[in-house]
Amino acid sequence: MASGSAKRYVQAVVELAREQESFDSWQRDLQLLRSVVSDPAVRAFLENPSIQADDKIKAVDAVLADAQPEARNLAHMLIERRRTGIIHDLTDVFDEAVLSERGIALVDVTTAEPLDDAGQELVREHLARLLGKRIELRLHEDPDIIGGFVARAGDQVIDGSVVNKLRRLRARLSAA
DSSP, X not given: OOOHHHHHHHHXXXXXXXXXXXXXXXXXXXXHHHHHHHSHHHHHHHHOTTSOHHHHHHHHXXXXXXXXXXXXXXXXXXXXXXXXXXXXXXXXXXXXXXXXXXXXXXXXXXXXXXXOHHHHHHHHHHHHHHHSSEEEEEEEEOGGGOSSEEEEETTEEEEOOHHHHHHHHHHHHHHO
């Protein structure tokens, strides 16, 4: 789950990208920033409190030379506020926001067994009808759900798992 601060930064970036119609540029720049901080040596450099923020900014600017100025400013802000640790979350949340802007819902779908292509298409069509959007699936497996699927789209959960149906049946029988 992404941090609240990553979500707040993304809200600001999305507004800016919407105004400037620059979602693709932002995605490219944030992916570059993410790849830079994924390197353990770079991460250690950025998180080292004995290194001045100005030196960190100069180093990041050299890598982000082709990035838009706003993306470099975001990187500067994250360095100055010692928030470079949220860059992975920030990129993930932004990518989801871009999908949403384009009318696509990213849905985490958990099944007991792997879904073949036909099963994925059936789930995608079912969720598209329920959510009224095009669907991009992120698949997970959990044999504990026995069968069916559990779908999570943002805060919405659709639980069609066998284990959930059994729980509901047990609750109804206990209440009777």
